[in-house]
Amino acid sequence: MARINIISTGGTxxxxxxGLISVEEVxxxxxxxxxxxxxxxxxxxxxRAGSIRLDHWLAIARAAAEAGDSSDVDGIIITHGTFxxxxxxxxxxxTVHTNKPIVCVASQRMHDAIGNDGDRNLLDAVxxxxxxxxxxxxxxxxxxEEIHSAREVVKTNQRPGGFASPNHGLLGHIESDQxxxxxxxTRHHTYQSEFDITQIRDLPRVDIIAAYVGADDTTARAxxxxxxxxxxxxxxxxxxxxxxxxxxxxxxxxxxxxxxxLASRGGGxxxxxxADDPFIQADTLTAPKARILLMLGLNSHxxxxxxxxxxxxx
Numbered sequence: 001m002a003r004i005n006i007i008s009t010g011g012t013x014x015x016x017x018x019g020l021i022s023v024e025e026v027x028x029x030x031x032x033x034x035x036x037x038x039x040x041x042x043x044x045x046x047x048r049a050g051s052i053r054l055d056h057w058l059a060i061a062r063a064a065a066e067a068g069d070s071s072d073v074d075g076i077i078i079t080h081g082t083f084x085x086x087x088x089x090x091x092x093x094x095t096v097h098t099n100k101p102i103v104c105v106a107s108q109r110m111h112d113a114i115g116n117d118g119d120r121n122l123l124d125a126v127x128x129x130x131x132x133x134x135x136x137x138x139x140x141x142x143x144x145e146e147i148h149s150a151r152e153v154v155k156t157n158q159r160p161g162g163f164a165s166p167n168h169g170l171l172g173h174i175e176s177d178q179x180x181x182x183x184x185x186t187r188h189h190t191y192q193s194e195f196d197i198t199q200i201r202d203l204p205r206v207d208i209i210a211a212y213v214g215a216d217d218t219t220a221r222a223x224x225x226x227x228x229x230x231x232x233x234x235x236x237x238x239x240x241x242x243x244x245x246x247x248x249x250x251x252x253x254x255x256x257x258x259x260x261x262l263a264s265r266g267g268g269x270x271x272x273x274x275a276d277d278p279f280i281q282a283d284t285l286t287a288p289k290a291r292i293l294l295m296l297g298l299n300s301h302x303x304x305x306x307x308x309x310x311x312x313x314x
Contacts, residue, residue, distance in 0.1 A: 002037040002074040002130040005067040009060060009088075010046040011081025013107040013118035020046050023079055026111055030119055036126050037075075042067070049081020049106075054203050057091045061197040068098025075101040075129030079122070082106045082155050082163075085141065089150035090289045093139035093189045094296055094314060095197040101134035102190070104141045104150065108160050117144065117160045124174040133172070133181035138189035140171065147172040149185050151314075154267070154286060166268050167284045188314050195296045204229040204298045206291045211235040211242045211265065217249035230259045230294045233279075234287040237266025240279075254278040259304050261294050261311070263287040273308065280304055283311045 008014065008023035015021075023041050027033060044059050060078060067073045076098075080088055089104040096102060105125035107118030125142045128134050139150035144161045152165035165171075172181040188194075207223040209231060223231060231253065235241045240262030242250055254260045255278060263282035264271050271281040282290040293314055297307040 003072055004037045004039045004075045004077055004126060004129050005070070005073045006039055006041045006077045006079060007060060007063045007067070008041055008043045008046070008079045009052070009056070009081070011049050011079060011085075011106055012110055013079050013081075013105065013122065014046070015048070015110045016112040017110070020048075021111065022046070026079075026118070026122065029111075030123055032123055033126050036123075037130055039126070047081075049083035049085060052081070052084045052088060057088060058197070058200065058203075060088060061092055061095050061200075064092055064096045064102060065098065065197050068096060068100050068102075073100065075103070075134070077122075077125050077129055078102070078104045080104055080106050082108060082158075086150070086153050086155060086286075087288050087292060089139050089141050089153065091292050093150035094193050094293065095195045095200065096139070097191050097193065097196055097198075099136040099191045101129045101131070101137070102139045103129045103134065104139060106141075106143060108143075108158055108162055115160075120145075127174055127179050131179040131181075133179065136191070137171070137181075138185050142174065145174045146170050147174065147179075147181065151185070151187060151189070151285075151289070193314070195300065200296075200299060202299075203295045206230040206232060206295045206298070208232045208234055208287045208291055209242075209246070211246065213243070214245075215243040216245045220246060220249050220253060224253060224258065228258070229298050230261070232261045232263055232282070232287050232291045232294060234265045235262050237264045238269050238271065240264045240271045240282060251278050254304075259294060259298070259307055261290050261307075263290045273312070280308045280311060285311070 103125045141148040261280045
């Protein structure tokens with residue numbers, strides 16, 4: 001029997017009308033899990049996803065790395081709220097050095113709600129975590145019988161089925177008779193990554209600013225004054241360009257040695273790399289995920305050229 005370590009953080013999957021409960025209580029209503037694996041639970045925190053902070057990321061990643069190093073653990077599941085699931089998953093995808101399956105799971109409806117989807121999602125997460133296809137695939141996100149890569153997945157709405165991987169699609173499905181993988185992850189992650197949670201003590205401040213009609217440089221200047229060591233622009237599709245009234249200040253910031261990354265607000269397609277451009281291009285990453293990669297690059301003391309290389313590899 002496989003042994004799974006469930007790292008719990010809270011979120012709707014463990015939420016009820018009477019408040020957040022433990023994952024042990026959730027599991028009590030799912031005896032079917034024991035048919036697939038023995039499970040142990042490590043509670044890192046018990047909060048809603050909108051309350052996740054950077055120190056929670058570090059704690060979750062360290063717990064996952066410890067489980068990955070344990071000979072008694074065959075797979076790892078992280079229960080999480082949906083608001084920030086895609087960000088936590090991508091941080092783990094880049095920093096936890098293990099080829100063991102890591103599956104993040106959540107729900108859109110509370111545990112005691114009519115039509116609760118969390119129980120099925122958690123059972124599916126166990127089935128994925130024990131499947132050979134999950135090994136070495138980086139961090140996976142499982143909801144609504146779908147398997148997503150942490151790099152690609154985004155929350156699109158509040159309904160069951162409200163997660164998508166718009167650029168490159170699903171990795172697979174969980175069906176009644178089997179777990180089916182149809183696509184693999186080619187970008188660097190987990191055991192291939194140059195970022196290692198055991199070497200990370202804190203994360204630098206990186207802020208996101210948006211391009212829109214009438215935008216000026218007020219936000220960019222305020223972020224730098226507040227101590228930001230990097231900026232991500234959620235810019236116009238396709239190129240991630242800032243508003244023209246933001247550009248001059250952003251170019252000065254980039255010239256000063258503070259990296260500025262351009263991500264497309266359209267959510268689809270790649271931001272092309274332009275030779276001699278003062279900015280870094282985010283490839284297909286959303287602005288929140290580009291922020292995570294930029295934080296890790298800055299934590300590694302990488303220069304702009306190295307950070308651009310990271311965006312092309314991760």
